[in-house]
Amino acid sequence: xxxxxxxxxxxxxxxxxxxxxxxxxxxxxxxxxxxxxxxxxxxxxxxxxxxxxxxxxxxxxxxxxxxxxxxxxxxxxxxxxxxxxxxxxxxxxxxxxxxxxxxxxxxxxxxxxxxxxxxxxxxxxxxxxxxxxxxxxxxxxxxxxxxxxxxxxxxxxxxxxxxxxxxxxxxxxxxxxxxxxxxxxxxxxxxxxxxxxxxxxxxxxxxxxxxxxxxxxxxxxxxxxxxxxxxxxxxxxxxxxxxxxxxxxxxxxxxxxxxxxxxxxxxxxxxxxxxxxxxxxxxxxxxxxxxxxxxxxxxxxxxxxxxxxxxxxxxxxxxxxxxxxxxxxxxxxxxxxxxxxxxxxxxxxxxxxxxxxxxxxxxxxxxxxxxxxxxxxxxxxxxxxxxxxxxxxxxxxxxxxxxxxxxxxxxxxxxxxxxxxxxxxxxxxxxxxxxxxxxxxxxxxxxxxxxxxxxxxxxxxxxxxxxxxxxxxxxxxxxxxxxxxxxxxxxxxxxxxxxxxxxxxxxxx
Amino acid sequence: xxxxxxxxxxxxxxxxxxxxxxxxxxxxxxxxxxxxxxxxxxxxxxxxxxxxxxxxxxxxxxxxxxxxxxxxxxxxxxxxxxxxxxxxxxxxxxxxxxxxxxxxxxxxxxxxxxxxxxxxxxxxxxxxxxxxxxxxxxxxxxxxxxxxxxxx
Numbered sequence: 001x002x003x004x005x006x007x008x009x010x011x012x013x014x015x016x017x018x019x020x021x022x023x024x025x026x027x028x029x030x031x032x033x034x035x036x037x038x039x040x041x042x043x044x045x046x047x048x049x050x051x052x053x054x055x056x057x058x059x060x061x062x063x064x065x066x067x068x069x070x071x072x073x074x075x076x077x078x079x080x081x082x083x084x085x086x087x088x089x090x091x092x093x094x095x096x097x098x099x100x101x102x103x104x105x106x107x108x109x110x111x112x113x114x115x116x117x118x119x120x121x122x123x124x125x126x127x128x129x130x131x132x133x134x135x136x137x138x139x140x141x142x143x144x145x146x147x148x149x150x151x152x153x154x155x156x157x158x159x160x161x162x163x164x165x166x167x168x169x170x171x172x173x174x175x176x177x178x179x180x181x182x183x184x185x186x187x188x189x190x191x192x193x194x195x196x197x198x199x200x201x202x203x204x205x206x207x208x209x210x211x212x213x214x215x216x217x218x219x220x221x222x223x224x225x226x227x228x229x230x231x232x233x234x235x236x237x238x239x240x241x242x243x244x245x246x247x248x249x250x251x252x253x254x255x256x257x258x259x260x261x262x263x264x265x266x267x268x269x270x271x272x273x274x275x276x277x278x279x280x281x282x283x284x285x286x287x288x289x290x291x292x293x294x295x296x297x298x299x300x301x302x303x304x305x306x307x308x309x310x311x312x313x314x315x316x317x318x319x320x321x322x323x324x325x326x327x328x329x330x331x332x333x334x335x336x337x338x339x340x341x342x343x344x345x346x347x348x349x350x351x352x353x354x355x356x357x358x359x360x361x362x363x364x365x366x367x368x369x370x371x372x373x374x375x376x377x378x379x380x381x382x383x384x385x386x387x388x389x390x391x392x393x394x395x396x397x398x399x400x401x402x403x404x405x406x407x408x409x410x411x412x413x414x415x416x417x418x419x420x421x422x423x424x425x426x427x428x429x430x431x432x433x434x435x436x437x438x439x440x441x442x443x444x445x446x447x448x449x450x451x452x453x454x455x456x457x458x459x460x461x462x463x464x465x466x467x468x469x470x471x472x473x474x475x476x477x478x479x480x481x482x483x484x485x486x487x488x489x490x491x492x493x494x495x496x497x498x499x500x501x502x503x504x505x506x507x508x509x
Numbered sequence: 510x511x512x513x514x515x516x517x518x519x520x521x522x523x524x525x526x527x528x529x530x531x532x533x534x535x536x537x538x539x540x541x542x543x544x545x546x547x548x549x550x551x552x553x554x555x556x557x558x559x560x561x562x563x564x565x566x567x568x569x570x571x572x573x574x575x576x577x578x579x580x581x582x583x584x585x586x587x588x589x590x591x592x593x594x595x596x597x598x599x600x601x602x603x604x605x606x607x608x609x610x611x612x613x614x615x616x617x618x619x620x621x622x623x624x625x626x627x628x629x630x631x632x633x634x635x636x637x638x639x640x641x642x643x644x645x646x647x648x649x650x651x652x653x654x655x656x657x658x659x660x661x
Contacts, residue, residue: 009628009629009630009643010629010630010632010633010643010645012642012643013630013633013636013642013643013644013645014633014645014646047632047633048632050633183627183629184626184627185627186586186588186589186590186591186626186627186631187588187589187590187627187631188627188629188631189629189630189631189632191629192629224535224572225625225627225628225629225638226629227641262528262531262532263531263532263535264531264570264572265531265534265535265570265571265572265573266570266571266572266625267569267570267571268626279531280528280531281527281528282528282529282530282531282556282566283530283562283566284565284566284569284570285569285570300527300528341631341632342632343590343593343631343632343634344589344590344591344592344593344594344631344634345593345594346632349631349632349633350632351632372594381589385588385589385626415590415631417589417590417593417631418593419593420593423593427597428589428592431589431592435588435626438626439626
């Protein structure tokens with residue numbers, strides 16, 4: 001018998017370590033230590049029922065959740081008496097509708113087994129993409145990525161293949177692959193989940209990128225708020241290197257690719273690619289003007305691919321299954337799958353991977369199942385702290401990059417934060433500016449000074465000081481920030497502010 | 510003198526790393542609990558930077574501290590997903606019950622209170638981190654219980 005208890009930040013935050021300890025203690029008490037194998041898997045991202053314990057008997061996995069340590073003795077008793085269905089049983093894992101209805105490509109392996117077990121990764125299709133890429137000419141690998149239609153999953157949605165092509169075409173003595181794992185948007189945790197549940201997929205994706213563009217060194221810039229992901233990643237790198245999937249002469253191909261993890265230091269702006277590069281070089285995370293593009297003059301002034309965790313992970317599917325397979329999912333110019341993270345005031349929060357094209361309402365109704373508080377939903381912020389607050393009349397927009405952009409919103413990294421009807425949207429607008437004050441790198445004036453003035457003007461509006469004039473002033477300030485800022489931090493901070501003003505004007509009076 | 514001895518081996522490790530200043534500062538802080546201002550000249554010399562550049566980096570990043578923290582660090586997430594689940598009340602409760610503001614340490618040196626913008630635990634908000642442990646669905650009563658368990 002195998003019992004799986006996730007080793008995942010959220011699962012542990014809900015008590016998974018105590019559950020794992022209780023499973024071991026109960027097995028010992030019943031004299032089952034030899035029969036029972038306790039596996040700490042990754043999470044499947046079904047956080048409403050974490051800690052999710054899975055019991056595998058004769059190849060069939062049954063899920064139980066949410067399980068607390070005190071439920072464990074009763075769970076063992078129910079397992080002995082198989083006629084009895086335990087109250088926490090969710091049935092066979094494969095049949096849980098919340099999971100079965102998703103289209104998991106990148107997160108297919110998440111939760112299946114020990115994230116650090118290389119055999120497990122290979123059994124579940126791992127390294128097939130890298131093996132394929134090693135047999136191909138570099139330009140053909142880049143072409144496959146271009147043909148897949150894969151766009152950057154970090155938020156900007158830039159076509160990955162075009163970025164790779166630029167790096168491939170730029171001659172240099174050294175090129176780099178940089179993975180942006182500085183997942184700072186509130187409401188997002190997909191990168192963290194992947195790093196904790198399936199770290200080899202990222203390493204494989206980075207190695208493919210290295211092979212494709214001729215880079216021999218990769219850096220993963222990981223935010224310091226993710227200590228568990230850091231320890232899993234470090235282990236994964238040393239095991240993958242020992243097994244010949246990283247390092248010199250990968251799998252006897254004659255190609256080299258090394259990976260190092262670097263830790264951020266709590267600056268949101270370092271999720272912006274040029275600030276990230278500055279930080280990797282050991283400086284303040286101050287944004288660089290573009291051009292030059294990082295693909296031409298990136299890390300240490302050399303050609304660099306900077307991609308998000310999910311972009312690099314998706315590349316493994318593209319290479320293993322072929323570009324058409326990946327491209328055939330999706331809608332319009334948004335190809336493949338979209339990873340949404342349901343967060344905030346939701347009944348069933350977690351990770352949902354589906355093809356682009358569904359509507360926000362469908363996702364929130366079907367997967368989130370309403371609010372945690374039981375009160376009506378009022379606003380949904382999609383795309384992190386720089387994303388717009390969407391009122392109910394906008395929940396029927398299809399989830400694809402262009403449709404969202406047309407509505408003045410953005411998908412960003414796929415964070416979906418739900419608020420119930422107790423939310424005060426003037427406070428949310430104020431927070432957007434206050435966050436920009438806190439996290440602006442300070443390089444350009446519209447962002448550095450504008451955000452401070454933004455907080456002050458919103459305070460005046462809330463205090464009913466010449467509200468009409470001050471609202472006009474705020475709109476003017478938003479124009480300046482949008483048009484005059486160097487990067488998305490100052491340029492997009494007006495999104496949440498303006499959407500709050502436009503759709504929830506009553507909250508400002 | 511003690512600081513000098515503690516950081517000398519770290520300087521050796523990181524001085525040759527490309528872009529090694531951040532990893533070095535993390536290592537110094539891990540070893541000493543903070544980055545003592547008197548260490549800056551040595552760090553600057555080893556990394557071939559000016560003292561101003563080193564100071565600039567330390568002061569830019571929220572993680573780096575120039576004075577020791579309390580015995581425990583409590584971070585409360587102040588970002589949107591946690592706001593949607595009542596983190597503003599939790600913040601107010603923490604400030605009141607600990608009688609300190611963000612960035613301060615309790616008089617007995619037990620707890621330093623810090624803001625954090627997202628712990629990646631947004632499906633089960635509000636989230637707090639105490640030292641290296643993240644906790645989910647923390648309301649004021651749960652926070653009091655967690656702090657009481659710290660035992661000092």
